[in-house]
Amino acid sequence: MALEFDTSEIEYMSYSGEHHLPLIMNLVDQELSEPYSIFTYRYFVYLWPNLSFLAFHKGKCVGTVVCKMGDHRHTFRGYIAMLVVLNSYRGRGIATELVSRSIKVMMESGCEEVTLEAEVTNKGALALYGRLGFIRAKRLFRYYLNGVDAFRLKLLFPRPEPDYSDSIKSVADESEEHGDGMPPEERIIQ
Amino acid sequence: MLLAPGLPQPPWGDSSRAPHDPDALLTPLIMDPKMDSGIVSTYYSVDEAIENGAAPIPLNFDRTSDIQCVIDIMDHFLACEATWHKGGSLAQTVYSCIYLLRPERTSSHALLHSFCRVIRATCSALVSAVSDARTNEVNFTSGLKILRYQSLLLFFRSILAWLSVREEDLFTMAYGLPLKANGDEKCLSMIHAVDETLCRQLKACSAPVSEKAVLEDIEPLQTHLDLEEDFCKAVLCRIRFRKHFYHVLTCLRKPQGRGLELAKKHIISCLSELDSMLNTEEFLRHNSACGTVKNEDEKTTASGCQPVGFDSTLNSRSAAPTPPRAIKLLSWKKAVNYFQKLLHDLGVICSYPLDPVFEGAMRFVVDIQKFQPDLVARAHIQSYVMQWILMRIANEQLLLVQDGKLYGRESLFAVICKAALLPEGAKNHDIQKNESVQQLGQLLITLFRVLCANTAWQRRKLGKILQDWRIIYVQLELAFRKVFGEAASTPVEQDLLLRVCKHILIWVEEQTYWIALRFLMLGFELDLYSTDEYCMVYWYIYIYLIKLAEKTHLKIMLSNDSSRRKSKKKKDFVKDVGKDYQVPPVVQLIQCYIYVAQGLMMMLASLRNENKIFLCQGPFNSEHERFVQHFEVLQKACLPDHASFFSFSETVANIRFSTVSMHNCFKDAQKIAKDLRGGFANNPDRLAELRRIEQVAEHNHVALNLLCRLGSLEPSLKVSFDFIHHPHFATASVKRS
Numbered sequence: 001m002a003l004e005f006d007t008s009e010i011e012y013m014s015y016s017g018e019h020h021l022p023l024i025m026n027l028v029d030q031e032l033s034e035p036y037s038i039f040t041y042r043y044f045v046y047l048w049p050n051l052s053f054l055a056f057h058k059g060k061c062v063g064t065v066v067c068k069m070g071d072h073r074h075t076f077r078g079y080i081a082m083l084v085v086l087n088s089y090r091g092r093g094i095a096t097e098l099v100s101r102s103i104k105v106m107m108e109s110g111c112e113e114v115t116l117e118a119e120v121t122n123k124g125a126l127a128l129y130g131r132l133g134f135i136r137a138k139r140l141f142r143y144y145l146n147g148v149d150a151f152r153l154k155l156l157f158p159r160p161e162p163d164y165s166d167s168i169k170s171v172a173d174e175s176e177e178h179g180d181g182m183p184p185e186e187r188i189i190q
Numbered sequence: 191m192l193l194a195p196g197l198p199q200p201p202w203g204d205s206s207r208a209p210h211d212p213d214a215l216l217t218p219l220i221m222d223p224k225m226d227s228g229i230v231s232t233y234y235s236v237d238e239a240i241e242n243g244a245a246p247i248p249l250n251f252d253r254t255s256d257i258q259c260v261i262d263i264m265d266h267f268l269a270c271e272a273t274w275h276k277g278g279s280l281a282q283t284v285y286s287c288i289y290l291l292r293p294e295r296t297s298s299h300a301l302l303h304s305f306c307r308v309i310r311a312t313c314s315a316l317v318s319a320v321s322d323a324r325t326n327e328v329n330f331t332s333g334l335k336i337l338r339y340q341s342l343l344l345f346f347r348s349i350l351a352w353l354s355v356r357e358e359d360l361f362t363m364a365y366g367l368p369l370k371a372n373g374d375e376k377c378l379s380m381i382h383a384v385d386e387t388l389c390r391q392l393k394a395c396s397a398p399v400s401e402k403a404v405l406e407d408i409e410p411l412q413t414h415l416d417l418e419e420d421f422c423k424a425v426l427c428r429i430r431f432r433k434h435f436y437h438v439l440t441c442l443r444k445p446q447g448r449g450l451e452l453a454k455k456h457i458i459s460c461l462s463e464l465d466s467m468l469n470t471e472e473f474l475r476h477n478s479a480c481g482t483v484k485n486e487d488e489k490t491t492a493s494g495c496q497p498v499g500f501d502s503t504l505n506s507r508s509a510a511p512t513p514p515r516a517i518k519l520l521s522w523k524k525a526v527n528y529f530q531k532l533l534h535d536l537g538v539i540c541s542y543p544l545d546p547v548f549e550g551a552m553r554f555v556v557d558i559q560k561f562q563p564d565l566v567a568r569a570h571i572q573s574y575v576m577q578w579i580l581m582r583i584a585n586e587q588l589l590l591v592q593d594g595k596l597y598g599r600e601s602l603f604a605v606i607c608k609a610a611l612l613p614e615g616a617k618n619h620d621i622q623k624n625e626s627v628q629q630l631g632q633l634l635i636t637l638f639r640v641l642c643a644n645t646a647w648q649r650r651k652l653g654k655i656l657q658d659w660r661i662i663y664v665q666l667e668l669a670f671r672k673v674f675g676e677a678a679s680t681p682v683e684q685d686l687l688l689r690v691c692k693h694i695l696i697w698v699e700e701q702t703y704w705i706a707l708r709f710l711m712l713g714f715e716l717d718l719y720s721t722d723e724y725c726m727v728y729w730y731i732y733i734y735l736i737k738l739a740e741k742t743h744l745k746i747m748l749s750n751d752s753s754r755r756k757s758k759k760k761k762d763f764v765k766d767v768g769k770d771y772q773v774p775p776v777v778q779l780i781q782c783y784i785y786v787a788q789g790l791m792m793m794l795a796s797l798r799n800e801n802k803i804f805l806c807q808g809p810f811n812s813e814h815e816r817f818v819q820h821f822e823v824l825q826k827a828c829l830p831d832h833a834s835f836f837s838f839s840e841t842v843a844n845i846r847f848s849t850v851s852m853h854n855c856f857k858d859a860q861k862i863a864k865d866l867r868g869g870f871a872n873n874p875d876r877l878a879e880l881r882r883i884e885q886v887a888e889h890n891h892v893a894l895n896l897l898c899r900l901g902s903l904e905p906s907l908k909v910s911f912d913f914i915h916h917p918h919f920a921t922a923s924v925k926r927s
Contacts, residue, residue, distance in 0.1 A: 147276065
């Protein structure tokens with residue numbers, strides 16, 4: 001049953017130490033279908049603490065997101081490992097805010113794309129990520145232990161347009177230095 | 191916690207200064223039940239389980255209870271087998287049976303012993319079938335003699351390297367399990383003997399009083415004579431199902447001759463026995479020792495009782511490579527349903543003639559995916575198709591001999607020539623020795639293999655091989671030019687060479703567009719697109735359909751052109767060309783699809799432009815990035831050259847409802863579909879397809895008219911696109927929410 005609260009009462013915090021780890025573990029163990037050992041959690045939060053966020057309501061941890069980023073086949077990529085919000089707090093944008101914060105950090109850190117897997121039956125998650133711009137890149141046959149398929153979701157960040165103006169200027173400068181005698185417009189056009 | 195050098199340190203810096211938090215320094219959770227729920231076991235070995243009475247022989251000293259227990263074991267085997275087929279490990283399912291793990295123990299119990307033997311033989315046959323399909327060794331390990339086949343072997347080995355671990359690899363894992371026991375080859379004769387005994391017992395209990403004296407020496411199956419008939423029938427249908435199922439598998443291994451006919455007969459018998467098994471459920475439940483079952487959906491036996499002699503944790507150490515996890519078995523009812531479906535799918539394979547033309551074979555592998563065949567059925571489809579291909583790749587120099595019979599009077603090049611609508615004589619042309627032409631043959635084999643796989647994997651591979659088909663086109667073009675330039679030949683020979691080259695190139699283009707279309711269409715089946723993305727998907731489909739129609743039509747016209755030139759004099763030929771020309775039905779069907787795709791693209795574009803719905807917007811990226819991601823493989827293959835996000839944007843930017851209604855796409859599609867009914871009168875599949883397309887066109891036409899009349903949409907009105915009439919072409923509906 002949904003709880004009555006004002007979304008402004010939700011506080012968001014970046015992962016800041018071991019004291020946050022049991023809060024994350026309890027939430028994930030309670031709400032997600034796949035079991036993880038403590039090593040799994042530590043792997044993420046120790047190496048990428050700036051990518052994990054927690055949501056609190058009046059001191060109670062009600063949501064969390066755990067992520068990582070790194071090189072994957074010559075692409076610098078972010079990965080959303082776990083996202084969970086307590087049942088009674090769902091539908092109020094908490095998950096969207098948690099994920100958006102992680103994605104922003106990934107974008108600022110130079111990631112080219114973000115990816116995650118979600119069960120094909122998880123309509124809520126698929127709608128959330130769809131609104132954020134993720135596409136369903138692949139379907140993974142019987143991905144989960146319970147035999148359910150998964151979608152690999154991917155968000156591609158816009159690639160910056162190459163800025164040719166500086167390079168044209170530098171080519172023009174170079175040829176003036178070397179004095180090759182060609183008119184400037186002919187030097188620019190390769 | 192120790193971290194590898196070079197990795198970022200924990201938040202508190204050096205691990206030696208970690209907080210002394212006992213929770214943080216928890217002992218490793220290797221035995222955490224949530225993580226490793228399969229490792230907690232009752233017994234540490236099979237022998238310990240046996241010593242503790244986990245698998246008694248006899249199962250019960252009361253003969254009625256003994257038979258009830260045996261029936262429960264038979265039913266539980268079915269549930270285990272279905273779970274194995276659906277992705278469970280053999281070790282945790284079928285081979286969780288202690289009686290199966292120690293075959294020598296059951297020799298005193300004829301019924302259980304013979305049943306276990308046929309189960310083992312069936313599992314062994316299935317592992318072989320799936321393994322052979324996976325490695326394509328079916329014809330190489332069954333005594334086939336092929337001369338000068340090294341290049342093909344090398345090709346298949348490269349396929350093995352290319353293919354990553356798949357579900358088939360998990361299916362066939364049987365480390366340390368006794369897949370074969372001495373005497374299993376006699377399983378059918380043993381089960382037949384048991385069948386005969388049961389028949390006599392059944393006859394004895396149902397005989398009239400006058401005959402009972404004659405049959406007095408036949409010992410009944412169990413002690414309650416009033417239940418004898420039902421128990422006999424319950425056991426009979428179960429052992430007969432196993433017998434027939436084993437026959438199905440052995441017949442399918444020999445599709446030549448009467449193999450498929452016999453398999454079909456056994457499939458029918460299997461289905462009949464499954465129905466009989468379902469009919470015994472009520473009797474077994476009412477006469478069970480365990481009382482009422484709480485959860486009907488979880489029971490793995492018809493009676494609802496737990497079977498004796500099964501422990502899924504016994505093989506935890508041999509259930510590699512994953513750590514042992516507890517698995518959920520399919521219920522008995524679901525297992526019966528699974529086998530009914532499997533037998534149906536195998537029946538479809540058996541009904542398909544072994545000697546089809548290329549298009550027929552392609553349509554077969556594509557159409558059979560509609561039934562969503564599971565792993566076992568798909569393995570048989572693949573083996574069947576590979577057999578068909580291998581039978582065709584032998585030519586006069588390479589003799590294909592299997593079991594003493596000679597096969598293969600045609601080459602793969604001949605298959606390509608036929609598919610490209612070349613005349614009969616073209617199949618002997620020397621161009622087939624060209625390396626690029628041989629590579630084309632290999633690509634064709636790869637395409638068939640990909641089409642036999644599950645649709646998720648299939649789509650990924652279709653995207654990857656698309657570039658190979660583009661490259662082969664370029665290579666063929668270059669190779670043909672070189673051959674044409676070098677060959678010193680007569681005008682007749684040159685003309686034939688030109689025709690062969692032209693036909694093959696057009697056919698390669700046609701297949702390439704077909705692959706690209708299949709890639710896009712499978713996206714709908716796999717639910718990979720959101721409604722916001724339908725506009726760009728239909729735009730691409732529209733472009734490819736136009737290209738496909740063009741190439742198919744060209745191929746047919748070239749072929750008709752050649753035949754007419756042969757049979758007519760020049761003046762008659764010129765007169766005939768324009769006269770009463772009918773667009774071939776297959777091209778008209780593609781035209782029908784073109785109109786529907788165009789209509790959908792335009793309708794969606796209008797909704798975006800006028801009503802601002804189905805827009806691809808997000809806080810982190812735009813429609814451009816979504817386009818790039820979805821169509822990356824198509825863009826890489828430059829298929830076609832000018833297709834890009836910008837050409838898509840330009841196409842849809844100014845489309846309005848007024849434009850759409852002028853084009854009348856859906857009406858045109860309906861008209862073509864109606865006219866085509868005559869052309870496909872003898873083809874029920876095509877007629878069904880036409881009906882589906884007509885419904886899509888009709889409903890979309892109505893929705894479009896409504897949207898045009900409405901103009902702007904009230905907030906209470908919702909437009910949705912669903913696949914209620916056709917799996918690839920959406921039907922629009924406007925509803926008040």
